[in-house]
Amino acid sequence: xxxxxxxxxxxxxxxxxxxxxxxxxxxxxxxxxxxxxxxxxxxxxxxxxxxxxxxxxxxxxxxxxxxxxxxxxxxxxxxxxxxxxxxxxx
Numbered sequence: 001x002x003x004x005x006x007x008x009x010x011x012x013x014x015x016x017x018x019x020x021x022x023x024x025x026x027x028x029x030x031x032x033x034x035x036x037x038x039x040x041x042x043x044x045x046x047x048x049x050x051x052x053x054x055x056x057x058x059x060x061x062x063x064x065x066x067x068x069x070x071x072x073x074x075x076x077x078x079x080x081x082x083x084x085x086x087x088x089x090x
Contacts, residue, residue, distance in 0.1 A: 022069065026062045028052055033066070033073050037090040046083035060084050 022030065032052060033043070045063065046056040063086055067075035072090065079085040 025058060026065055029059060029062050030066055030073060033088050034090060037088045041087060042078060043086045043088055044083040056083055
């Protein structure tokens, strides 16, 4: 048990350090994903954009940075029909 607590603490510290390098828009998208991901797995850039007042292009560009980060959210480009679809797991 003690080892698990230390591991979780280390993972939280790593995630916190990774989020420090994110832009305001990336933090906004990441917050949206963290809130919604427990309820759904696939997200379209254009629908995230509508919710957050951004363009689909802005979301797509920033999602790539989130996907490349060492975060507690796993983001994977999944499909391209009528807007990029992202597979998100927390």
